[in-house]
Amino acid sequence: MPQRQRTEFPSLKVVRPKRMYEQIAEQIEALIRNGDFAPGARLPGERELAETIGVSRPSLREALIALETLGLIEVRVGDGTYVRAASPVSAAPTWIQSKDLGPGPLEQFRARRAVEPACAELAAAAATAQEIAALEKCLERIIATIDAGRSPAAEHARFHVLLAEASHNSILLSVASELWRLRSGEMWETLRRRVEEPESLAKGIAFRRRLVASLRARDAAGACAAMQAHLDRVEQLYFGPEDAARAKPPERTPRSRRRR
Amino acid sequence: MPQRQRTEFPSLKVVRPKRMYEQIAEQIEALIRNGDFAPGARLPGERELAETIGVSRPSLREALIALETLGLIEVRVGDGTYVRAASPVSAAPTWIQSKDLGPGPLEQFRARRAVEPACAELAAAAATAQEIAALEKCLERIIATIDAGRSPAAEHARFHVLLAEASHNSILLSVASELWRLRSGEMWETLRRRVEEPESLAKGIAFRRRLVASLRARDAAGACAAMQAHLDRVEQLYFGPEDAARAKPPERTPRSRRRR
DNA sequence: GTCAATATACCGGTCTGACCACTTGACAGG
DNA sequence: CCTGTCAAGTGGTCAGACCGGTATATTGAC
Incomplete structure (x- = not known):
């Protein structure tokens, strides 16, 4: 009672x-x-x-x-x-579960790995002209932000959420939104620095250009492949090459601690 | 107001x-x-x-x-x-959003297609012996249910949720849970009959056996491939071979109708 | 006898008004 | 200046009441 x-x-x-x-x-x-x-x-x-x-x-x-x-x-x-x-x-x-702390970076990334190629693939088939235009506009904004010397993290998130929208799949959209929302948390702050170097940012832009081009061409396989390649690269940056999908033991989470 | x-x-x-x-x-x-x-x-x-x-x-x-x-x-x-x-x-x-009618069957299936191979792949690396045992036990229950002449739909759902648990990825787990929860709705009732024929059920069992074997062998690629093949087959059954990833126009859903 | 219209008991939806426990911040005393 | 105290405001919980909607038993007509 x-x-x-x-x-x-x-x-x-x-x-x-x-x-x-x-x-x-x-x-x-x-x-x-x-x-x-x-x-x-x-x-x-x-x-x-x-x-x-x-x-x-x-x-x-x-x-x-x-x-x-x-x-x-x-x-x-x-x-x-x-x-x-x-x-x-x-x-x-x-x-x-809904009251506890969220999953860790690697866990989030694994989910991204599952969801985003599918988003790209579906978007290639389903995206409207406006949606592709919105992606391009967002990409321009990313470039402008970088040129201005600021972090394009928020614009990156927006780009990927737009892509998920363009897939016209509400489930994938909600997962992608949630992933990028989690990613804006403080946990990623330090991790992010590794990616935000000129060379890496340039590769990110090149990838997004390739992706948008694939969408325009309705090339589902190409869009999916581009995303895969991008995620491969990012995974290397974030988690290093050793990676190896560690299987942590169940890990008792005592449910006591609360956010605040 | x-x-x-x-x-x-x-x-x-x-x-x-x-x-x-x-x-x-x-x-x-x-x-x-x-x-x-x-x-x-x-x-x-x-x-x-x-x-x-x-x-x-x-x-x-x-x-x-x-x-x-x-x-x-x-x-x-x-x-x-x-x-x-x-x-x-x-x-x-x-x-x-959380109060409205869920996505349609095809939309749900596309999301499954993204999530479940990843679950299988990760589970091959991360599943504990108990989790694999639980999957096998569930598989036995599926067989028993079929032998008893009843529909194994609930057990199927349980199997896939167990698999998602074995992936040790809370995000994939929650998505998979949600997908299989949606699937238990009435919308699928009629669709399901097509799959629940002896031949198809037998193939489903064979697939699950193959999957569990891959998990035991820690064969991530094999588990992933098995799931892919299974989903290919199920997609054919549910949505027919013409499929072709139709890009429905935005589809105004008037948000009026409610479940019940 | 069957079926439709009706009556009714039950159930959730909402409101009023009250009291309790907790947090906060101002204030008096050291 | 610091500290302990107290009062005001806030959310937490409660009791009891009335309303409207739903399902079911009942009644009536065919």
């Missing part, structure tokens, strides 16, 4: 008190993942559930809304709350 | 009434994305904000919790609500 965080001594504060709705949400998610509530099953009514857990209806409601936002449950007005079909499949602990 | 969904005539019901908290969340997200509330800025107090928008505090709270769950804001107890540092990159309208 959720415990109200007591403050026996005002100044003794070990952990940040978990809000009621978080505790309830975790508890319900556990029940769902445990199979106590099967997919498609109907949860007890809000009033009943609240009483069972021992909290007020507003608090329970907040938890349900969090779970609904995460896509674990579905609330039907006037009917009831149902477990979404998610459970047998997604073993990913949405709630817990 | 949010409008209470009126029912002028009981039987005239055009759209499903949007719940208050959804309207409020959209509104606040729009304000954030518009820059009216800059990252790091503090939102007005709950009481004040509720009065400004013209809703009750509980409703406003529900909206804030939804936005917090999505990671757009951060609530500090006893202090206030703050806008999280959203990057300039992410153009993805989290809230609105």
Whole structure:
């Protein structure tokens, strides 16, 4: 049962008190993942559930809304709350995971490696003239930024997100957006310096020119290959040639630390 | 301002009434994305904000919790609500997008095509013995389910999610989970029949055996190739040989229709 | 008997108003 | 100048109430 965080001594504060709705949400998610509530099953009514857990209806409601936002449950007005079909499949602990620190650089890069060639390939087939023009415009802006002596990191990100848009695939787009969003974090700051040298930047521009040309020519294979080559080069820069896809052991992440 | 969904005539019901908290969340997200509330800025107090928008505090709270769950804001107890540092990159309208109908089957499949070979490749390098054992156990369950004359769809999904887990890449895992979750929706019901014929199911089993063997042998290229071949075959079944990566025009999706 | 219209019980949606716990910052005392 | 205290403001939680929507049992007509 959720415990109200007591403050026996005002100044003794070990952990940040978990809000009621978080505790309830975790508890319900556990029940769902445990199979106590099967997919498609109907949860007890809000009033009943609240009483069972021992909290007020507003608090329970907040938890349900969090779970609904995460896509674990579905609330039907006037009917009831149902477990979404998610459970047998997604073993990913949405709630817990969404609260923790993100993946590391290498992990991000591996995902890029999977997604971006596909973006390039699809974009070659699906991109509209406007989208290609937008990519070219972005490329010009990258050049201008470099000429001005500033870091083109943001423009680079924009270029790749535009490319993902041009693929007309919403899933790839959302993954690419997320990857480049993560990449703007501080973790990459130091890594980035290695790439931001004149020679490397010039190669980046050449690659992007080649890519845009492939898109214009509707050359899917060429676009894909260009992206592959680019990622090969970047991987060398970032992670060195030894690389070797290290398989770290499961790595217990204690779930205690929180962002802030 | 949010409008209470009126029912002028009981039987005239055009759209499903949007719940208050959804309207409020959209509104606040729009304000954030518009820059009216800059990252790091503090939102007005709950009481004040509720009065400004013209809703009750509980409703406003529900909206804030939804936005917090999505990671757009951060609530500090006893202090206030703050806008999280959203990057300039992410153009993805989290809230609105997450509530809409998902992408179509072909779009989903294209994403699979990008993600799953990478999962197989990485898993060959990173999978632990337990994870490979779990995959084998799942494969056995698939066979048992087929022998029992039932559809192995859920087990198939589980197999691929387990594979994604074995890749030890949280991003690929979350994408794969999402893809297979979408796939359990009704949209695929009819499509699926084509694949669920004895001959096809047998090929699926053979592929999975081959894949697991590649993992055991730490043969990344082999695992990747097996997955590629499998996806080739499945693509034929689902979308026919003509395929040809049609570049549908932008396709205005009116965002009106809702699941259910 | 079958089927459609209706009545009703149940359920989620929303609101009011209140009290509690926490954070913060001003202020008085050392 | 530093420190401990206190008060104001903020989010957290609660209880209870009423509303409208949904599903189902009921009733009526055919």
